[in-house]
Amino acid sequence: MSLVNITLIIYIIASIAYIVREIWRSAGTKWVSLGFLILAFCFNLTMVATRSIEAGHPPFSNLYESLVFYACCTAFIYIIFEFTYNFRVVGALASVLAMLILFYATLQDDTIRPIMPALKSNWMLIHVVTYMLGYAAFGISFVTSIIYLVVKPFVRKGEAVQAEREILPRNFDKLSYKIVAFGFPFLTLGMITGAVWAKKAWGDYWSWDPKETWSLITWLAYLVYLHTPLVLPKMNINKSKASVILSIWLLVAFGIVNFTFMGLSYLPSAADSEHIYGSK
Amino acid sequence: MKAETKNDIKQINKGQTNQYERKGSSNKVWDFFCSVKLAVVIILVLVLACIIGTVILQEKTFDEYVARYGYGLATFFKITQLNNVFYSYWFSVLLVLLCANLICCTIKRWRNTFLQTGFILTHLSLVLILIGGVVKFQLGVKGGVNVYEGKSVNYFLTQKIDSKGKLDYVKKDLPFTIALDDFILEKNEPKFQLVSYVKNKDRQKVLEVKLGKRQRVPGSDYKVTVKDYVPDAELKQEPVNLSDKPDNPAIFVKFFGSEKVAAEGWLLAYDRNSYEDKKQNIRIEYILLSSQQELDKAVNSAETANAQLSVSLSGQTQDYPLDLNKVFKFEGTDYTVKMLQYVHNYGDRRPLGEQPTDNPAVQVEINGPEGVETRWVFEKFPDWDKMHPAKYKNLKITCSGIASTYMAKNTLRIYQTPEGKQVLVYIKDKRIVETMPWELEKRYTIPDTGNQVEVSSYFPSFDFKKEVIKKSDEVVMPAILAEVEGPGGKVEDWIFSGNQYATWYTDNNFALVYESTGESVKHFTSKLRIEENGQTVAEKTIRVNDPLKHKGYVIYQSSYDPEAGTFSGLQIVKDPGIPVVYSGFGALCFGVVFIFYIKPFLRKKLKKEVEE
Ligand code: HEM
Numbered sequence: 001m002s003l004v005n006i007t008l009i010i011y012i013i014a015s016i017a018y019i020v021r022e023i024w025r026s027a028g029t030k031w032v033s034l035g036f037l038i039l040a041f042c043f044n045l046t047m048v049a050t051r052s053i054e055a056g057h058p059p060f061s062n063l064y065e066s067l068v069f070y071a072c073c074t075a076f077i078y079i080i081f082e083f084t085y086n087f088r089v090v091g092a093l094a095s096v097l098a099m100l101i102l103f104y105a106t107l108q109d110d111t112i113r114p115i116m117p118a119l120k121s122n123w124m125l126i127h128v129v130t131y132m133l134g135y136a137a138f139g140i141s142f143v144t145s146i147i148y149l150v151v152k153p154f155v156r157k158g159e160a161v162q163a164e165r166e167i168l169p170r171n172f173d174k175l176s177y178k179i180v181a182f183g184f185p186f187l188t189l190g191m192i193t194g195a196v197w198a199k200k201a202w203g204d205y206w207s208w209d210p211k212e213t214w215s216l217i218t219w220l221a222y223l224v225y226l227h228t229p230l231v232l233p234k235m236n237i238n239k240s241k242a243s244v245i246l247s248i249w250l251l252v253a254f255g256i257v258n259f260t261f262m263g264l265s266y267l268p269s270a271a272d273s274e275h276i277y278g279s280k
Numbered sequence: 281m282k283a284e285t286k287n288d289i290k291q292i293n294k295g296q297t298n299q300y301e302r303k304g305s306s307n308k309v310w311d312f313f314c315s316v317k318l319a320v321v322i323i324l325v326l327v328l329a330c331i332i333g334t335v336i337l338q339e340k341t342f343d344e345y346v347a348r349y350g351y352g353l354a355t356f357f358k359i360t361q362l363n364n365v366f367y368s369y370w371f372s373v374l375l376v377l378l379c380a381n382l383i384c385c386t387i388k389r390w391r392n393t394f395l396q397t398g399f400i401l402t403h404l405s406l407v408l409i410l411i412g413g414v415v416k417f418q419l420g421v422k423g424g425v426n427v428y429e430g431k432s433v434n435y436f437l438t439q440k441i442d443s444k445g446k447l448d449y450v451k452k453d454l455p456f457t458i459a460l461d462d463f464i465l466e467k468n469e470p471k472f473q474l475v476s477y478v479k480n481k482d483r484q485k486v487l488e489v490k491l492g493k494r495q496r497v498p499g500s501d502y503k504v505t506v507k508d509y510v511p512d513a514e515l516k517q518e519p520v521n522l523s524d525k526p527d528n529p530a531i532f533v534k535f536f537g538s539e540k541v542a543a544e545g546w547l548l549a550y551d552r553n554s555y556e557d558k559k560q561n562i563r564i565e566y567i568l569l570s571s572q573q574e575l576d577k578a579v580n581s582a583e584t585a586n587a588q589l590s591v592s593l594s595g596q597t598q599d600y601p602l603d604l605n606k607v608f609k610f611e612g613t614d615y616t617v618k619m620l621q622y623v624h625n626y627g628d629r630r631p632l633g634e635q636p637t638d639n640p641a642v643q644v645e646i647n648g649p650e651g652v653e654t655r656w657v658f659e660k661f662p663d664w665d666k667m668h669p670a671k672y673k674n675l676k677i678t679c680s681g682i683a684s685t686y687m688a689k690n691t692l693r694i695y696q697t698p699e700g701k702q703v704l705v706y707i708k709d710k711r712i713v714e715t716m717p718w719e720l721e722k723r724y725t726i727p728d729t730g731n732q733v734e735v736s737s738y739f740p741s742f743d744f745k746k747e748v749i750k751k752s753d754e755v756v757m758p759a760i761l762a763e764v765e766g767p768g769g770k771v772e773d774w775i776f777s778g779n780q781y782a783t784w785y786t787d788n789n790f791a792l793v794y795e796s797t798g799e800s801v802k803h804f805t806s807k808l809r810i811e812e813n814g815q816t817v818a819e820k821t822i823r824v825n826d827p828l829k830h831k832g833y834v835i836y837q838s839s840y841d842p843e844a845g846t847f848s849g850l851q852i853v854k855d856p857g858i859p860v861v862y863s864g865f866g867a868l869c870f871g872v873v874f875i876f877y878i879k880p881f882l883r884k885k886l887k888k889e890v891e892e
Binding site for chain 2: 109110111120121181182184185188189192195196199200201202203204205206208210213214216217220221223224227228230231234235267268269
């Protein structure tokens with residue numbers, strides 16, 4: 001069996017283990033599920049590494065390579081969060097998300113092609129790595145927002161909040177905010193290093209190319225998310241409604257992330273762009 | 281940014297918070313420009329503008345808009361500047377508003393505490409970046425110029441859409457001269473890939489070329505094993521005789537013109553059974569007959585072979601004589617066929633009589649239940665249609681004897697029967713001149729011409745032994761030996777990278793192509809020299825990602841002449857706003873890291889100290 005298939009299967013096992021852990025709630029299951037996810041992450045990382053060696057360049061030169069790396073980052077960021085915060089359900093969906101991204105990668109053309117001169121730069125390395133870490137964090141915030149929106153209708157008002165150390169799904173709105181706050185600097189760094197790289201390679205740090213424009217849109221979408229908590233209270237919107245609005249906004253924003261990443265070839269302006277996967 | 285944060289800060293920085301409430305709370309305009317509400321609204325409008333700017337094509341000529349969207353919309357775009365969103369007046373107004381908002385809110389919230397560093401830096405950095413952008417727009421230039429090797433330029437061209445919506449080039453002078461001393465184009469080693477194609481799934485997949493590895497073709501039951509690889513291969517086809525059974529009889533004929541061999545080659549009874557020499561005006565045919573009776577009939581006839589078209593459908597075959605524009609019905613079906621034209625050498629534009637008989641073909645029009653299909657039928661490539669799209673794929677059409685529509689003045693027929701009767705007939709001007717028996721390795725003189733002919737070998741079961749030889753170790757014309765397993769069993773075949781056509785598996789549903797992925801450019805560099813008043817003042821070899829800077833101008837390697845590789849495309853940029861923008865970039869990076877990583881960390885620490 002190929003490395004990809006093994007990795008995919010371990011992601012699925014990890015996901016199941018997280019669900020089991022949610023039901024059983026015993027301390028031992030924590031390490032089982034986390035262990036599987038870490039294992040899947042290691043396999044995924046091996047894929048990135050072997051590809052990098054085989055191709056002889058950093059493994060982000062086409063959609064296939066970027067997706068494999070994206071899946072890897074998603075697992076990585078989740079694992080960091082699991083060590084930082086104490087939550088469980090998220091793991092099941094995070095593994096599924098990583099698995100889906102990797103599966104989507106397998107549908108792409110995985111031919112190794114020589115990379116074009118403009119891509120040979122250290123700025124490109126920082127640019128892609130920071131972007132992918134940012135995207136991965138937003139993926140996790142997407143998951144926590146879904147869980148929040150699903151759980152929300154079942155939470156009775158005024159119900160006493162358990163004094164456990166673990167974060168409950170009903171408080172995932174705050175958790176989402178923390179995760180976005182973690183990812184946003186990465187997105188910002190990704191955008192700026194991208195601009196600096198473009199300046200070095202093409203002579204202009206910003207030329208309103210569709211890829212640039214959409215990464216700005218993504219950045220602005222999360223910027224809105226970060227500023228709205230300051231606005232909503234002034235607009236007579238109560239706290240619980242505000243949380244729902246913000247969570248829905250995160251779902252939309254993650255949609256924008258993925259469009260920026262993979263959907264730009266559907267734009268009429270894609271043909272002119274140097275940036276877009278699949279247009280050449 | 282969150283409510284609790286404010287409280288923390290208030291707690292920690294007692295005595296300073298009042299400042300933030302005091303400032304201008306009575307002024308409505310001031311409040312408006314300070315509000316986050318405005319910020320959010322502006323950002324959302326910007327998002328919308330950006331989306332429009334990528335959905336509608338930008339900065340095209342007016343004609344292109346008319347062609348794409350129609351005159352009405354094109355005019356609308358022009359008036360609203362939706363054809364140039366990012367440089368439009370309304371977009372500029374948005375950015376000015378954004379700037380005002382950023383400055384006002386920063387002033388309003390300004391407190392001299394360390395924890396505010398991030399907030400101030402991020403907001404002001406955006407102002408800096410926008411100011412830098414304005415400087416670039418007002419004072420910057422960006423253009424390009426192509427320089428030939430050994431030549432120099434002292435100008436460049438910028439592109440612009442003029443007020444009439446037409447593309448315009450503007451020439452800009454440089455305060456120095458750029459000389460291109462040398463241009464080097466480095467290419468990657470050519471790369472090849474093995475592509476599989478499953479027809480009924482319409483799926484293409486690139487397979488690994490790894491010796492001995494059995495690979496499943498995803499989504500199908502085919503398996504491919506690459507058994508051998510030769511980087512620089514040449515195909516040698518050696519004729520061999522497989523057995524004494526006459527299943528593919530062939531003779532080797534030598535044709536002598538005044539003692540010297542003028543032509544020689546194999547004639548196959550069932551395939552390529554004639555040779556035509558237009559210079560000598562002679563045609564040599566090899567005809568296998570099944571019985572003595574047929575032979576007797578044939579040797580007494582000077583008739584030419586009949587040109588005909590054969591059509592088969594589910595095991596049933598019907599033959600039609602070559603008769604242009606006559607509609608023939610395929611009895612028992614709904615199909616009719618009509619021959620539109622024929623040629624002796626497909627693709628040859630010369631008149632029919634001057635064409636060599638290299639690739640005879642007939643163009644056929646088929647009328648069936650699904651309408652009309654027109655296709656070319658090739659005499660020498662009876663399976664051509666298998667590999668190419670056709671509407672009536674189940675209808676197999678072949679043709680034969682097309683070349684004989686051209687009758688050489690002289691024809692030499694070499695007859696043979698399974699019983700071993702061998703007769704030579706010489707026909708001149710459609711009349712039989714001579715008939716005689718022939719034997720192997722004996723020369724016969726053709727009357728009146730002084731030419732001679734000899735059949736030097738006879739292979740009853742002729743075949744080619746394919747042999748691949750390695751010419752060198754360099755990757756020039758690689759070939760692989762691929763084994764395909766599928767419903768029709770195991771089949772092995774050599775696949776050459778130079779092959780135009782796919783290699784099909786026996787079921788005609790699976791094909792392999794070994795193709796070049798295109799030569800791609802590895803590096804291109806230009807050795808540039810800057811001259812002022814005839815003196816060299818700077819020199820550098822530039823490449824993508826490594827430009828030359830001189831007097832505020834930056835010269836980038838941007839393209840090259842794709843055909844001859846003799847000129848270098850340079851991009852020339854001047855942007856005095858760069859220092860401002862880059863300081864903005866730096867401040868923004870530090871600012872976000874401060875807000876989201878350093879500040880929470882410091883706050884936690886401070887809180888702990890306060891508690892203690
Ligand atoms: C990287 C970009 C940005 C970051 C990281 C950022 C961050 C922040 C933070 C942390 C605050 C709250 C300050 C506090 O609580 O003391 C804030 C407030 C504010 N931001 Fe931003 N901001 C950014 C961009 C913008 C932009 C583009 C605008 C649009 C004009 C904007 C408008 C505002 C306004 C008006 C406030 C004041 C809120 C108030 O007075 O209550 N910010 N921002």
